Amino acid sequence: MKKIVPDPPRLTPYFSIHSDMPPPDALAHASELLRGVAETIDEHCRTHSGEYGLSMLGNAAHACETSRALIEHALTGLHKAKAEV
Secondary structure, X not given: OOOOOOOOOOOOOOOOOOOOXXXXXXXXXXXXXXXXXXXXXXXXXXXXXXXXXXXXXHHHHHHHXXXXXXXXXXXXXXXXXXXXX
16 A cells, blocks of 8 residues: 655746845735635625624634735825935
């Protein structure tokens, strides 16, 4: 009987982030990704209202929206700091 051996871990990541991406661009992209997650959760909750477990998704939606607000705050601060220089 052969022993089943799992494949070795991949050295190539599924995605990568360019090291030369400016932080404001990275924050803007992260904000858009979180917006998409929040909208997906919101749509799911509306479609499945009354079902068990939606409160947990509501918490995830709240975390997405709060994260987006923090990112937008950071972007605003970066733009203000850049304008003052």
